[in-house]
Amino acid sequence: MELTRDLTLGVYLPGKTALHCLDPRTKIAGASGLILLLILTNNYAAYASFAAFTLVLILAAKIPLRFALKGLRPMLPFLAIMWVFQFLLQKPPGSKVIFSYWIFSATDAGLHIGTLMSIRVLLLFLVITILTLTTSTVELTDGAEALLRPLQKIGVPAQELALTMVIALRFVPTLAEEAEKIIKAQTARGVDFNRGNFIRRTFKLFPVLLPLFINAFKRADELITAMESRCYTGGAGRTKMKSLRMGKSDYFAWGIFAAFTVVQVFLMLKIGRPY
Amino acid sequence: MNLLVEFNNVFFSYQSASGKPVEALRGITLQIGKGEFLSIIGRNGSGKSTLARHFNGLLTPTSGEVLVAGLSTATSDQKQLLEIRKRVAMVFQNPDNQLISSIVEEDVAFGPENLGVPPPEIRKRVNHALAALNMFKYRREPICHLSEGQKQLVAIAGALAMKPDCIVLDEPTAQLDPCSRKQVLESLKKLNRDEGIAIVFITHLMSEAVNFDRVVVMEQGEVKVDGLPEDIFSRVELLEKAGLDIPVAARLAVELRQRGFPVAPGILRVEELVNSLCQLK
């Protein structure tokens, strides 16, 4: 039993690829831009092109493909449920009804909507994973902080938010390990997490969540004490050892992103929705 | 002034979960001088952790006062508190819960960054601190790849990077295996010797306290004894009452002396016992 084995979110895979060395601002803004494009994408061809682009990114970052894809596995059951609901509940005007029962009506449009949505979520997850695999948490928060800094003028506590992100991301693997220990400890006492239907299995997770939450709070408490002892008093007056600087590869990356955006917009407008 | 930290008749009470008042510290009077290398030992519940948190103002006395370089820790002046925490750095027991960042050198930089130190100077301090703890080659490693012992060394490096006068360590080795424990102790010895930083090491293990120049024994919120290790370890009954173990070598020495063998007094370590017994052959 090794639950944290395929965990990819929040994990950093060190490397020296072009993608790794980009300024984090480029990567965060780029990922956000890609996600925006993803939300607007509305047909299979555009998704195919997006998927191809994502594949190129994965290869460029030297991320083992199996590893990246394995991280998607936990999501599949939820996607399946979502797909079924979309299929059975979506009834946009002008669509052809395949069959109906009670409040459910399956339409051809629903079929497409469900499928497109699933693909969208998968690709979204991949984009975020690529971001976290190639960017250390400190880089991520430095980047986020730098991007948010202009908003400080209107009262957004950029530095504090950034630090919150650092700590949250840094503790994802730690808490995952903790959860694994708790599950193992309870399994050793005879709890069988694999047995029972979906609802019963979910209920079995509550006795795991309670010690996990308590543990997380205890850690937070100790962390605060440590931060105070290390003279943390908020964002004002802090300096940073590393400063961010955009370079040639960043401008190049922006160029590629712009070109890709053009391609996607073209595909979206030219081909249009399949329903 | 040579006095770094002064405890003047410090009392500390708090309300336990059941509502009863608990007197965790009773009349503590203690002085820590520049460059000292001392250990505070006591069992769980003796008040040693509470004492630790008084060193840098995490807790303040209910009565009495704690002075760091002449400044009182019971202050509402942020600047004064910062000054105190710059001079007295703390390292805690759980390595994971005191490391902020995911990468070694970035966590070590956290302290100096908080102090507004200029970036080139931060870089210098981080490199120096990591080198002093033999962790320089791990500077870019993700922290989750380190062993627990290495994580503690990173935490100590983080404290060192603040350029403190004193480092207080609250049971830093409690969760470590013997090998890592030795590593930590040796690093601290080196820091004390080479950089002149005072070290206050809190533990419940006699085998660790033996390594220090001065030992303070705590029991039930009071300082029971304060002196050289050799003097402490002959007081076997006192140590047993305080719930502490005596190193085997020390106990054998005491028992042999009681049986009339002229074993040298003040024996703490294996080598000392062996040497002394060789003299008797």
Add this chain to the structure above:
Amino acid sequence: MPIEIEHLNHTYKEGTPFARQVLFDINLKIDDGEFIGLIGPSQAGKTTLGQYLNALFIPRSGRVLIDGRDTADRKTDLVQIRFEVGYVFQNPEHQLFKTTVGEDIAFGPTRQRCTPEEVRERVREAMLLVGLDEETFYQRDIFALSGGQKRRAAIAGVLACRPRVLILDGITAGLDPRGRKEILDVVERLHREREMTVIFISHSMDDVARLVERIVVMDRGRIIDDGPAREVLARVNRLKQIGLEPPQVIEIMQRLREKGFAVPAGILNVDEALSEIVKALGRPGVKESWN
């Protein structure tokens, strides 16, 4: 209830870029009623190996037979194995999940489908074994327990299942000398009164020396020594090489032997050591070489 491990290998995060092999060709036979210490420096693989013994891990390479049952066989009832091979974890808070002590200890027997009277009997028995007074603690909230009491409650919870094998993983970690002594007294009593096979996992040599009959030493995923406690502990240099601190008694006797004293090997406790040294020195105050 014998346990056999054959050619066991284990790789963490297999198939990912973070893969790391932690067990290399482990072969081990554990007989009924043995009291074994499994020692080694941190990251040696002790916990990983321990967790194969109660089927928390199923072998992908190698075989684990618990009382003749292959844990990798799909037909084997793993939940049943976990009742028969009890595992106490280092952090009791991971294992306690009911509200009161009584409820928590009763969890195991209830799952084993004992009648309410049997459950009550087992809870009583378990609390007695670990030294938790039934009247005081049965109704007490888990949250209101001290660290030491939580540890005992966790052990009681495992004991209530009447396991034939008990694995104790790092249960003395972080305890002060008095706490250690108390928990080790409990363990000693358990082995004596219950005749269970006990496997005690630790990196503290002093704990192990006090209790066990057989010691298995691990380092970096391999078993490097396995034999009667006195013999294994006497191989001081090998222990030191892998970063373990031999018990002080052993260390002292070894050094004395090196210096020519006629003291036997394999002494584990202080009183024995004292009398041997006295013997070797001859009468007190007399500067005469031993004979």
